[in-house]
Amino acid sequence: MSALISVALAPALIAAIYLYMRDKYEKEPWHLLGFGVLYGGLVTVPIVHTENFVTRFIPNTAGVLGEAAFLAFAVAALVEEFYKYAVLFFLVWRNRNFNEPFDGIVYAAFISLGFAGTENVLYVLNPELGGMETALSRALFAVPGHALFGIAMGYYFAMARFEPRRKFYFLSLALLMPFLLHGTYNFILLSQMPYLMVVFAAYVVWLWISGFRKMRAHIKASPFAP
Numbered sequence: 001m002s003a004l005i006s007v008a009l010a011p012a013l014i015a016a017i018y019l020y021m022r023d024k025y026e027k028e029p030w031h032l033l034g035f036g037v038l039y040g041g042l043v044t045v046p047i048v049h050t051e052n053f054v055t056r057f058i059p060n061t062a063g064v065l066g067e068a069a070f071l072a073f074a075v076a077a078l079v080e081e082f083y084k085y086a087v088l089f090f091l092v093w094r095n096r097n098f099n100e101p102f103d104g105i106v107y108a109a110f111i112s113l114g115f116a117g118t119e120n121v122l123y124v125l126n127p128e129l130g131g132m133e134t135a136l137s138r139a140l141f142a143v144p145g146h147a148l149f150g151i152a153m154g155y156y157f158a159m160a161r162f163e164p165r166r167k168f169y170f171l172s173l174a175l176l177m178p179f180l181l182h183g184t185y186n187f188i189l190l191s192q193m194p195y196l197m198v199v200f201a202a203y204v205v206w207l208w209i210s211g212f213r214k215m216r217a218h219i220k221a222s223p224f225a226p
Contacts, residue, residue: 026222047080069187085153
């Protein structure tokens, strides 16, 4: 059991350390990052209950692709990204430590990783779905996926903070973009269509490239850069 938990949490920890190191000009306080991880983990409880409730509304005539789309977008992406967005907003929007664009990415990603780590532990310890194979597959795909969705959320969230004239536009994108990215990610997997796995590989590569570009853009925009 300890090995499973270690494998479940390791990718989230590695991603958090990497993001902390990328924040090279003005580090965020540990206690605030810790709250981000903690609250990201705690919202797993309302997320699970909300997802179970929303799942009841899957249309009976949806078909395989319709059901996959509903589960991917309405159940997983919308519910999970909404709760993470709510935590991000109430935790740091008015916090004085949110003082450079890259901070939005750091806080959003830490919240996402808190959720991803907790979700991972629940999956790998599940007697029906769990095990080492599940832990390894989720370490390669699920946790990095949540981190990348968090980067997208934090990127636009920071734009809203530092471009006040377009605040509501970017706040909307901070929820919409990770919702679309997450939903598309899950839909490709849930559709169970072999030819879409080629699309999935290309999509994951694009997510990584897009995520690194967003990080570089906000690092360069730091007012603390020499």
